Amino acid sequence: MSSVTLSNIKKSYGDVSVIQGIDLAINNGEFIVLVGPSGCGKSTLLRMIAGLESISGGTLSIGGDPMNDVHARDRDIAMVFQSYALYPHMSVRDNIAFALKMRGVDPARIEREVANAAEILSLGHLLDRLPRELSGGQRQRVAMGRAIVRHPKVFLFDEPLSNLDAKLRVQMRVEIRELHQRLQATSVFVTHDQVEAMTMADRIVLLNDGVIQQFGTPLELYDYPCNRFVAAFIGSPGMNFVDGTIEHEEGIAALSYGDGRRIELNPEMARLPAAGQAVTLGFRPEHLQPCAKGQGFETLITSIETTGFENYLYCEAQGVRMCALQFERLDCRVGDSIHLRPAADKLHFFDQVTGLRLESEAPLMRTAS
């Protein structure tokens, strides 16, 4: 197990820069999830840590040793691929043992390690099968087994769950998490799925356009998104946004939006932006509650989704679309009018131009920079 440190890591293909100077310190034993929309550079970053992609600039060190010019085979890392990349011509046993064999480990120890891994992953009865005779979930386990027998410095996962069906994905999510509890191995996990990031990570790195947007624990990202991008990316359905201007009149703060409509904001909120500032107000669906007329947004319901225990109301107010999550089944229909008000202490304000969070004090917030 080792720490991983990235300082000012860059990657460019010719003139196209895909990773633009990333600093990241991953602690020993931590489970880090790299998440972001497709094309954000998360896989490239992972492959640079693995040594499958050259590093254009900056320094990568694993366990304190610089790794820039070390070949992938000498970095002592293990990787689980999206396609699992099991060797089709080798049995499960040989797949798992291969890396140890390549390192010249003595056969008795290999046998022990394989048996141990097989037990952890309950693969014992499959050891003599070929990969093509396994189900998706079993292949996934073999790929994990291939990684854990090595006791590598770092585990890398490249979207390993995206080829599984929804149920199996949830199950493997839990299994990988439990495995990590047990092995306490430094892990870097790449995914485009924010749910995976939220549920698995000790800390999340949210990437966009090759730049770290925010680095913190899942709840930090959820509760204190440091910019509009993070706020929109984390959470499903995403945060609601309303563009407007802050007004202070007779001690009452309000947001004027749409064609001059206003919504009063809680005057006690200490961290309101200054009057006259153009802001984006953000609030999550679960913080939007029905209220009396005139106290919130007057909206029309455009559609209703229900999963049985959650009910999502999709509404529109003055051309602004928003979503409210209700746990009680409401007696309303598409086309009905409904008044909704965001919880006063759950508001997020972002600069309309820069998208940055507007806040004087940030109790738990931590960013990479």
Next chain:
Amino acid sequence: MFKKMTTQPVPDTTGQLKTLLRSLRRYAESDGCWYSISLGPLALILLLLTILPIIWLGWMALHDINWQDGVSHWEYVGLNNVVLFFDNHFYWPGLLNTFIFSISAVSVQMVLGFLMALVVSRSDRKSRLFLTVVFLLPIVLPPIVIGAIWKLMLSYDFGVINDFLGLLGIAPVDWLGNADIALMSVIAVDIWHWTPFVFLLMLAGLESLPQEVYEASSLDVRNAWQEFWYITLPLMQGTILITLLFRMVLSFKVFDEIYLLTGGGPGTATEVVSFSIYRTFFTEDRAGLGAVMSIFTLLVVAALAVFAQLLLKRRKQS
């Protein structure tokens, strides 16, 4: 003192040997070593046996070369061989014949091969397998054997073809000895030889066409002819064009059958460029002139190949 002097170098050399072995091992595992092992032979062969010979041919073209007792004597003659080349009585008719041969043989092969593939693609698996095996025969057999077979079959006196004509009461034909029909006979043999290849390519092309398109179009087309004209032919256009162009370029290689069937004769009736080069170089022993022919032929075929490639590239873009 003496002992020290003799024993001291011993551990030193083993140490050196170990370091040497270690660095050798490190080199064996390095990228550089793998690059040179994997690309070295290829690059070396291409360089020494394909590029160097062309330069060598250029040098030969400027000389008259004679062999005496296995030793070659080179005499510088400047561009004399080029002058002789333009006056050569074999090469130019040969070039014309090669073009006639290539265009007519390949055209017929394409039409026949494509039509047969169309028919067979609708046949059941068993007959497809059987036909594939039969059609593989001419492709995989040595061309010289095919030349030998047809030399026997087309023989004037006792060839089976003339026997057959005799049964029909038709006078025997001198297939390979008559200057008017010799080229046609040779073309016919080539068609026989290579139509199966075109057939296999076309069959594979047809089988790889998306089945859904046919299912979708079966709602729109009214007969098999429309299906062929509006669906199959446009979809196969690429395969057809590629096969046509490259078979034409490759048919410039023809040598074995001509060598055995007619030897370029009668006169220059079936002379082709490959045979002219062979004749000049190996029978007439005029290596310098042969070199000029070789270079010119290389240029012509290379130009055709590049032209074909450009044509395909342009088609792909549009």
Next chain:
Amino acid sequence: MSHTRSNHGFYRVTQLFVWCYALIILFPFLWIAMAAFKRQIDILTSSFFFTPVLSNFEELIFSKQSSFFHDLLNSGIIAISSTAIVVLISAMASFTLLRMYVPRWLSVGLFAWAMLFHMLPPITFVSAWFTIFSELNLINTYSGMILAHVTINLPMGLWLMSNFLKEVPRDLYEAAAIDGCSNAATFFRIVLPLIRTGMIATAALIFIFSWSDFTIALNLTAKATQTVPVSIATFAQEFEIKYGQMAAGSLLSTLPALLLIVFGQRYIVKGLLSGSVK
């Protein structure tokens, strides 16, 4: 669906035509196979009924004047060695060119030149090789012939192997690198087992090409290393053509190809289709 029925008769006719063509292909082979068992007089009188004799084969193989058995051996040695060399070189080279970092100009250049070389008439190079090999005393030697056959077949080998290699997913040798494989280990332990079918197909095809070669063998060999195609041609070139022996020799020389068709039809078709310029 109605059009299928209305065209049924036409379809039958065209199908008949295809089967006729198959017969036209088969007939010459059957005919030469028959001729191989005929006496010269039966061939010359083209009698349909004859008593099969083995004299042609006996004369071909055991007669002191005939070098056919020796030629058969030469063909085998040259074809097998050059095939092995071509497959090994082209598999390694295409792995490096396709899957490792190689400057673009180099990989594109190598492939383009190999393909162009493949289309050029071999006789043009044979003439140059002849003088070069004479200087190096490689004429009429196994090494010279093998070298020439390797060269002439290398482009096809490279083309085929690279096509088959493209089917191996990139992930697998990245996984191998992470598992600690050197380049050589990745190639021999991961890549080779996975392209085995492709290698068999390539080897089958290259063997056939090498076995069938006439142009090179005619000009770069003499008695000592002469191959089968040359000796078949010699029968036809003699003043009195030995039809029976020519037929018998032809029949024997087709045996490897026939065996390959029977046992490896799948591989040959795979190779042929993959080898045709796409």
